[in-house]
Amino acid sequence: MLKATDLHAYYGRAHILQGVSFALAAGEVLVLLGRNGAGKSTAMKSLIGLVRPRAGRIAFAGHEVAGWEPYRIARLGLGYVPEERRIFADLSVAENLEVGRQPARDGIEPWTEDRLFALFPNLGRMRTRPGGRMSGGEQQMLAIARTLMGNPRAILLDEPSEGLAPIIVEQMAAAIVALKAAGVAVLLAEQNFHFAASVADRAVVIESGRIAWAGTMAALLADDAARRAHLQV
Numbered sequence: 001m002l003k004a005t006d007l008h009a010y011y012g013r014a015h016i017l018q019g020v021s022f023a024l025a026a027g028e029v030l031v032l033l034g035r036n037g038a039g040k041s042t043a044m045k046s047l048i049g050l051v052r053p054r055a056g057r058i059a060f061a062g063h064e065v066a067g068w069e070p071y072r073i074a075r076l077g078l079g080y081v082p083e084e085r086r087i088f089a090d091l092s093v094a095e096n097l098e099v100g101r102q103p104a105r106d107g108i109e110p111w112t113e114d115r116l117f118a119l120f121p122n123l124g125r126m127r128t129r130p131g132g133r134m135s136g137g138e139q140q141m142l143a144i145a146r147t148l149m150g151n152p153r154a155i156l157l158d159e160p161s162e163g164l165a166p167i168i169v170e171q172m173a174a175a176i177v178a179l180k181a182a183g184v185a186v187l188l189a190e191q192n193f194h195f196a197a198s199v200a201d202r203a204v205v206i207e208s209g210r211i212a213w214a215g216t217m218a219a220l221l222a223d224d225a226a227r228r229a230h231l232q233v
């Protein structure tokens, strides 16, 4: 579905991603783990085209998309929810969703308000509330819901649990598991290991722009030494 091979990315002369490879299969949740500054967001921005990789390949939905403009990659069905949620503060929940609407996509049941409100029940109770008057967790859910209105095949979620209260983190985890069940492939970037462990099938640990560990979440949970060495958990 989405495959990055030997990606190298730079900001100016700083060599940030130094040969990163991973693949996201249809119907799975893959998490990029790693501490602050490891390169997780840069990897996501490379996938969606906001950072142009200097070398490496990115295959998505049957196309070689490295170097494409972000809008073309998004149009192929790659959704992206950045760390900064970028909700329209003056628009209501329903209006924010409307802004994200894209045509239906072959093989994907189109997302509607009703389906999204089943996934995020909180949002359904505040349909007319302006985005600017929602909590951080509610805004994060709205940002994801708005991206789903584009009917993506796969979605990139950059630190969706960041700054959320524990009860909201649980709701976010339930929503991600439901997304997977709905057939949307999910790539997460996370520093919160326990959240990642509750939703991800596989994990890739990035350290200073290189892959330090990769495998199933079950294997990472069983490997105390790897967790301590790479994640301090």
Ligand SMILES: Nc1ncnc2c1ncn2[C@@H]1O[C@H](COP(=O)(O)OP(=O)(O)O)[C@@H](O)[C@H]1O
Residues within 6 Å of the ligand: 011, 014, 016, 034, 035, 036, 037, 038, 039, 040, 041, 042, 043
């Ligand atoms: N726009 C930018 N310009 C220059 N350096 C950047 C920029 N964005 C990120 N970096 C640097 O790139 C490295 C990786 O950052 P990032 O991908 O955001 O890491 P993570 O998401 O894992 O915290 C860090 O050293 C960060 O300071």
Ligand SMILES: [Mg+2]
Residues within 6 Å of the ligand: 040, 041, 042, 083, 158, 159, 189
């Ligand atoms: Mg980041």
